[in-house]
Amino acid sequence: MTVETPIVQKTQRPERIDIGDGLVMRWSTIKDRENIADCMANAFKWSGIAVTVAEDEEPAPNAWVKAGVRRLMRGNSAVMTEYDYAVVENTLAKDGQNPIVAGICLHSVPGFYGEKVSMLYGKPEAVCSIPEYRNKGLVRRLFHELIHPASDARGDVIQIIPGINHFYRQFGYEYAIGIRSSRSIDDLNTKLPSLLSKDALTASALAAEPFTLRIPTLADIPYLCKLSTREAQKSRAQVGLEYREPYWRYTIHDAIETQESEFDSRRLTRIIVDAKSGRDCGLVMGASLPFLGLYMFTLEEGYLYREALYPVLRQFALVGEEPSVWTVKQETEKKAKEESKEDKKDGDEKAKEEDEQSKKDGEAAKKDDEDTKNDEKDGPAPKDGQTHATTTTDSTAPASAEKPPAPKPLRLILDPDHPITTLLESNSTADDHKHIRLYTRIPSYANFILKVAPSLEHRLAQSCLAGITATLQFDFYRKVVGSAGKGLEVVIKDGQIISARDDFVPPTPEELMLAARERKALAKAEGRPDNKKPTVFTIQFAPLTFTRLLVGDLSVDEMIYFYTETSVGGGDDAKLLLETLFPKTKEQFQCDMFWW
Template identity: 40%
Template sequence: MGSLHFPTEQRKTIDIGDGLILRWSTKDDTENVGKLLGECFRWLPVGDPHPTDRIPGPNQFVIAAARRLLSGKSAVMSEHDYALVEDTKRSNGKNPIVACVSLHRVRAFYGSVDLSFGKPELIATDPEYRNKGLIRKLLFELVHPESDARGDVLQLIPGIAHFYRQFGYEYGLLVRPNAKIESTSVVPTLAKGKSEPYILRVANKDDLPFLNRLSTPANMHLNATVGTHYSPEYWRYTIHDVFEIKQNRFDGDRDTRIIIDAASKKPVGFTVLSNGFFGAQLEAMALDEQEVSYVQTWHSVLRQLFDITKERQALIIKEREAALASDKEPSDEGIKEAEPESTASPSGPIVSIVAATSGNTSVPTEKDEKKEAPFQLAYSLHKRHPLSLLLGQSLKRKPSYEQGFRVYTRILSYSAFIKKVAPELEKRLANSALAGVNGRLQLDFYRKVEGSSGKGLEVIFKDGKIEDAKDWAKPSPEKLFEERLAWEKEGEAPLIFSAGFMPLTFTPLVTGLRSLTELNEAYGDVLIRDESTRLLLNILFPKGDHHIDVFYW
């Protein structure tokens, strides 16, 4: 795929009148972007707990995130990838940056096909400038054209409920842990006088080749039809670069440990703990299964991960005490990180976000502080991951009716997307009852809407291969009649598969978030002409699981 972050010819500065310009960022914008975001996200329940007797100050967690994103070290964007609205006439010391949208890029996969996703993120508008369409202008004039031009076949946004539908987004991907571990007793304690057979040590740059080799979707048991990769950019940033630019306790979300065989001293796997938006969470575990098995390692690994998690929770309490004792804006003065108490955590990164762990956004009382925090580790490994199977009923899962955290998805051109993922779709066809099919799949979306390049889609199949995919509009009855006569004259009338989808509802089918049956039942205007069409759509677009890990920036 080459470099993830490069400017295209779409880059431009646009004068939209009244002293407002749309432009892309430089490092010099870091302070002003951080100020805007800190003000706009002051009520976001991450960072220090909110005071109960006054309006919270600027969100220091978000300010730190802006600094990292514009540092030139980020794994997801360069310092030139924040789309900004600047008020060139604003004076009196006020912030000239009045709206912003960062554009991330992540490596991803759709089945067997590697691709890239664009991700608008940390979006904000100064309250004085709201309801002027500035976010619309940033998305449509800068962000979407840039993302489309560099080859991102899909954009995703985790954002305000309903808001981003107006910009052509539909819920299409799922992210969020669906389980948690609430007790350390799920594994036996280490026998007295015994030492751990496997040791967790903090990852470093020398581990990058090992991590890159081991972190394939198959080896990590992601069990996902759509997902994001743990890419070379991800590993370098999370285990090294973020700590080079670390300025305060809100930097450094990921804690990656290498699993070492104590006997041979060889690396045999890795774990990833995060402590960001969703609190302490096990993000990943993978082993070199040619060397060791999960049944050999899981007790030892979990014992040490539990120790690390407890240390994080102890640090959270310490940070809360510091926040409660201070009447000024949150800072790192006088705050020291908790010293590790176990050999499982040698000098490694221990960072926390206070409110996100407990879900409590208010400052705790002195009485509350004396209580020991209950143990809890969120768990995001797939239900068929070997560790999940070994834990069994020890994992506390959410009820099935709780959908989890869904993110908006934009696929501007279904035809371009189909062409990009054609190898995966052809593989699904080859392993089905429709192997070698010839014909045309014609989908009517009824009308062209924001976020879609056409009123419909036609996919042409020849000998089980996708010969072409293009925007299509349902012809008039007269035109259909003429086409039928022409085909009969040639003696080669194609097999037509036909269906209708309400605008943008094709997206959750393509991504596997919803099955065809679910969409058919939910929308009266999702119409399937016949059982042959239903069979083809079910083969091409089965419901599947997602692995979307994008909150490490």
């Protein structure tokens, strides 16, 4: 399998398009960072993302979204650089007014298709426009004139994007790739009482765990890559994203080292260690903001998930409650400043403090004498180890007994058939977004088919159609935004895809008649029977809907059922060939949706 390397944009792209009224479309630089972040934060202040919006109050700019955009624009992201944000700038902006009024960034994310193809997905993200500039076609122009051309130019044969319902259909996207379903445990203390009980959280109990978690270092990146493959995750997904070295370097080191606010990235990656042998034996990965999410839980061969489940989840939940690196840094700096300020006080101030403290000590001593007299009135002094009871308590309980934490809800974002999902099924609830699909754009079906041909040929070779020779002719009725043509022709010879083209136009009945006459005339001239009629299957799909079959979202029968325009000419053989090339998959898109 050939692994493509993302093309890193190292300089500002030259495009600069004047669209009138003082507005200019261009690509970003690091100087635009704060303005883009402010634009995004204001555009999404009503969204409720990671915050609760009161119905009778105007919310502040969304701090969580702002932190995400600032993180993308730092220059160390695993999916983009500071030159990958397409923006609309108001060149007439007054002092104090944000000149950035709209924007879209473009990610490059490594992924896979089937068992044989590794490729790059284009991923538009962080789309925004401030209210005053909406409904002016700015986002449309950013997509069509900057984002899509840049993505196509670097060789992306597919783009994906999550986002606003129905909105991106107008830019050539079709709902096609279903995201992973998820399950939630809202109250760990109630649903899994053994997980975070007082007994389980004692120092001695934690020290006796059969599995422990450790923070990975840069030296662990090869191990993280090994345990985050589709095979290691026990996933049967046919499309998804891959976790490579840049992703792990960013999430375990770069993003943590450069945190800038309490809303910044809260990724949690831990290596699972066999406590008895000290051997690394697994990986658990998730996030603690805006919720405690578990995206990955993999174990080496020979280890059992049912034995690792509670020890790992118990410690993972505790890690999720820990303060962020940024918070710890702020507290450390605050303490250092206070100590420095204390050290700089002159002798007179210290003397004054000592004098005031002396007075306080005297008053405290006087009060202690009074308290002693009052205690003597109430009865004899308590014996060693006892206290006067002022409320009804268990006298045998330690005075400073620690209460177990109240952990955040846990969301399991794992494959439906993952062992952890199965083990926790009775204790978790299916989330209501299980049928959400990603917007998907495949601008050239021909280019996509040729790109993923190794996986398609592998499917053929493993089937009863191994070695087949046939031509598939697709009619999409008309060319629309997001498509390269109104038709597609794919030629297969001896089980190999030898060509694909988007400029195919279905022949008219008269053209078919003339072609048949020519074929028969040639056979007659060569003195042979007319036995070389090619196998041609004709298929009709509504514009862009073929995408859903390509990525395994719908079966052929479902395509026929859901879309009246669908037809498959050629009988059972044609239908079997389509089902073999493009099988519906139970496992949906394998991905961590927000890599940023």
